[in-house]
Amino acid sequence: MSEQRTELEKLGEFGLIEHLTQNFKNENKHTVYGIGDDAAVLSLSDKEVQLVSTDMLIEGVHFNLMYMPLKHLGYKAVATNISDICAMNGVAEQITVSIAVSNRFPVEALEELYDGIHTACKFYKVDLIGGDTSSSLSGLTISITVIGRANKDEVTYRSGAKEHDLLVVSGDLGAAYVGLQVLEREKEVYNANPNIQPDLDGHDYIIERQLKPEARVDVVRFLKELDVTPSSMIDISDGLASEVLHICKSSKVGCHIYDEKLPIDGQTSMTAIDFSLDPNTCAMNGGEDYELLFTISQSDYDKIKGNPHMTVIGHITNEKDGQYYIDKNGAAIELLAQGWDTMK
Ligand code: ADP
Ligand code: MG
Numbered sequence: 001m002s003e004q005r006t007e008l009e010k011l012g013e014f015g016l017i018e019h020l021t022q023n024f025k026n027e028n029k030h031t032v033y034g035i036g037d038d039a040a041v042l043s044l045s046d047k048e049v050q051l052v053s054t055d056m057l058i059e060g061v062h063f064n065l066m067y068m069p070l071k072h073l074g075y076k077a078v079a080t081n082i083s084d085i086c087a088m089n090g091v092a093e094q095i096t097v098s099i100a101v102s103n104r105f106p107v108e109a110l111e112e113l114y115d116g117i118h119t120a121c122k123f124y125k126v127d128l129i130g131g132d133t134s135s136s137l138s139g140l141t142i143s144i145t146v147i148g149r150a151n152k153d154e155v156t157y158r159s160g161a162k163e164h165d166l167l168v169v170s171g172d173l174g175a176a177y178v179g180l181q182v183l184e185r186e187k188e189v190y191n192a193n194p195n196i197q198p199d200l201d202g203h204d205y206i207i208e209r210q211l212k213p214e215a216r217v218d219v220v221r222f223l224k225e226l227d228v229t230p231s232s233m234i235d236i237s238d239g240l241a242s243e244v245l246h247i248c249k250s251s252k253v254g255c256h257i258y259d260e261k262l263p264i265d266g267q268t269s270m271t272a273i274d275f276s277l278d279p280n281t282c283a284m285n286g287g288e289d290y291e292l293l294f295t296i297s298q299s300d301y302d303k304i305k306g307n308p309h310m311t312v313i314g315h316i317t318n319e320k321d322g323q324y325y326i327d328k329n330g331a332a333i334e335l336l337a338q339g340w341d342t343m344k
Contacts, residue, residue: 036250037158038087038235039148049155051092051148053084059139066190067183070109072211073142074116080237081146082124082215083290087235088157089220090150094129095121098143100136113142124217154224156233156294161251165231165295167314168304170219172263173240174279177286178271179203179210185275205267213290219309220292226303230294239287240313241335245323247295254317257284257335259327263311284325 011019017035026034032049033041039053057063057077065073078095085092097117101110121128126146186198200207216235223230232251234243240257248255262283269279295316296304304310314326324332 033157038084038233039090039146041088041155043152044149047152049090049150049152051085051088051090051150051155052145053081053148054143054145055081055084056141056143058141064187065140066187068211070112071116071119074113074118075120076116076211076213077142077144078117078120078124078126078146079213079215080290081144082120082126082148082217083213083235083237085146085148086215086217086220086292087233088148088150089154089223089230089233090148091217091220092124092126092146092148092215094127094147096129096145097131098133099131100134100141102136102138102140104138105140124215154229156230158232158234158247158250160230161232161247161253161295161316162297163253163316163318165297165316166301166312167244167255167257167293167295167316168230168310169236169240169263169291169293169313170216170309170311171289171291172265172268173236173284173289173291174264174272174282174286175206175209175268176213176288176290177210177239177282178268178275178277178279179206179208180288181275181277182207182271183210203267203271205265206271210288213288215290216292222307222309226307228296228300228303230296233292233294236289236291236293237287239285240289240293241284241325242287243293245335247293248316248319248323251295251316252319254319254321255314255323255335256317256332257314257325259325261311261313263313 008016021035030043031040032043039051042050042052044050059065063073081095082092099110117128182200182203186200189196190198232247234246236243244255244257259280262280264279264283268282272279272282323335325335326332
């Protein structure tokens with residue numbers, strides 16, 4: 001190591017990954033695609049590919065056990081990994097689970113965690129096939145690797161969006177972030193006075209979106225049934241703005257996203273306003289929605305038109321036209337890459 005010291009903030013999460021991995025070249029002919037998408041793609045047969053993705057969750061960074069029950073945490077850890085396989089238009093089949101735990105946790109706590117993992121395995125029909133267990137000096141860390149499968153000609157990369165394609169999002173956005181605001185507020189109230197019961201009334205949907213997100217395996221299935229193969233796809237873990245920029249960068253294209261088209265649930269909007277937050281900002285930058293963002297050719301529009309699970313939010317433009325958010329007054333605001341502080 002040289003004497004030089006560069007702060008992590010200078011590179012940011014994605015800059016750091018690029019910097020650390022730039023000298024690696026794939027040597028194996030079965031490695032179809034390595035770093036840079038939601039999952040790696042490995043050749044399996046003439047017709048199918050294997051998909052592999054890993055995610056790590058750290059106590060205090062990604063979850064807070066004060067309001068995240070361990071059972072939910074186990075479920076969420078599996079669902080969010082499966083979401084990365086959905087983003088490749090594939091089906092998850094196996095997971096490995098590795099945990100590092102401090103002696104703060106009794107066996108019963110880990111049973112709760114594994115109860116959630118088990119529930120998710122049953123729901124998503126994936127097999128737990130291994131993992132690793134270690135002690136930790138403080139807190140809990142969970143790392144999950146998911147393995148999936150897709151048809152070779154249906155794999156969706158971040159890089160396939162073309163000018164004039166439509167930008168589509170599944171479900172609704174911003175709910176998980178606003179749900180987190182409610183949980184944080186109730187945590188503060190509890191800290192100030194543990195005798196006060198948390199007031200979560202009227203927030204059931206947004207809290208569920210934060211504590212028990214689902215991978216959109218149904219949307220992958222709907223797309224197949226509708227005979228639509230997206231030209232590109234990504235899952236929304238960090239917020240719509242950040243994910244659309246990933247698609248634009250990988251596909252070398254620009255985009256227009258329309259403010260008035262963003263799908264936002266009524267409970268999300270109302271609660272956001274209670275917190276003096278702009279619902280659209282929550283949808284653009286909130287994160288943890290685990291919806292799918294994809295592009296389709298205009299010729300496929302009729303197949304998804306009116307579908308309650310899919311909303312067209314904009315379109316793809318030429319790279320030199322840039323990436324823009326069009327507000328209610330028609331003003332174009334440049335989409336900006338997110339900084340280190342949103343690293344998840
Ligand atoms: P996602 O948000 O879909 O989980 P990430 O943003 O975490 O994806 O990662 C982007 C890409 O970088 C993925 O291909 C991932 O496998 C890869 N990656 C992330 N961290 C590392 C690392 N430390 N070393 C090598 N590759 C990494
Ligand atoms: Mg992803």
